[in-house]
Amino acid sequence: MNDGSDADIAGRNTPKKRLLRGIAVQTAAVAAAVHLLWAWPRLGSPPDARPYFFLAGSALAAAVAVATLRGGEYRRLYALGAGTLGAFLGGFLAWHGTDAPAALAAEPLAVVAVIVEVVGVGAYLALYRLAPPTSVAVERRREDEPDEGKEDGEEEEPP
Numbered sequence: 001m002n003d004g005s006d007a008d009i010a011g012r013n014t015p016k017k018r019l020l021r022g023i024a025v026q027t028a029a030v031a032a033a034v035h036l037l038w039a040w041p042r043l044g045s046p047p048d049a050r051p052y053f054f055l056a057g058s059a060l061a062a063a064v065a066v067a068t069l070r071g072g073e074y075r076r077l078y079a080l081g082a083g084t085l086g087a088f089l090g091g092f093l094a095w096h097g098t099d100a101p102a103a104l105a106a107e108p109l110a111v112v113a114v115i116v117e118v119v120g121v122g123a124y125l126a127l128y129r130l131a132p133p134t135s136v137a138v139e140r141r142r143e144d145e146p147d148e149g150k151e152d153g154e155e156e157e158p159p
Contacts, residue, residue, distance in 0.1 A: 012073045017130055020123050021068060024081055027120030028065035031085055032058040034113045050095070060084050068127075072141055075131045082124035089117040 039054035064081045071077060092114065096103040104110050131137065 017073075017127065020127050020130070024078075024120055024123035024127060025065045025069045027116040027123060028061045028068070028081060028085065030116045031088060031113060031120060032061035032065070034109050034116070035061075035088065038109050038113075053091075057084065057088060061088075073131045073137050075128050075134055075137075078124045078128040078131060082121045082128065085117045085120040085124065089114060089121065 035054040035058045039051035039058070042048060042051040043055075045051065061084050064077065064084055067077055068081060092103075092110065093100055104114065132140075
């Protein structure tokens with residue numbers, strides 16, 4: 001939680017980052033659910049490989065959502081989130097090509113997917129821009145971990 005320390009204020013728990021993280025997590029979870037809803041009834045259709053890719057992509061999107069919610073402030077994670085949602089969006093456009101507007105009109109799940117993917121990519125890219133470099137995030141994490149071999153509240157002796 002926010003204890004008012006400088007690292008916390010400049011770190012992960014600013015209100016802007018919390019809002020963006022919430023949006024990113026929700027959009028990744030909704031995109032995963034929408035793709036599962038589309039893919040599940042179509043499994044076993046031999047000429048179409050999309051359901052299997054959607055299952056794998058949904059699992060990745062769900063894992064990224066959980067890591068975004070529970071993990072540290074890592075640019076690589078945010079890039080993976082934007083890339084996963086962007087791959088769904090790019091794949092839709094590549095698959096349907098110039099018929100993408102007609103495909104959107106015919107499939108309500110596709111409309112939901114495109115909207116949450118666009119919003120999610122934006123949220124993950126904003127988080128990426130606001131996050132510190134990975135080396136800073138790793139150093140903060142090391143500082144937050146208690147030193148091994150010391151009791152709680154025990155001070156380090158000067159050399």
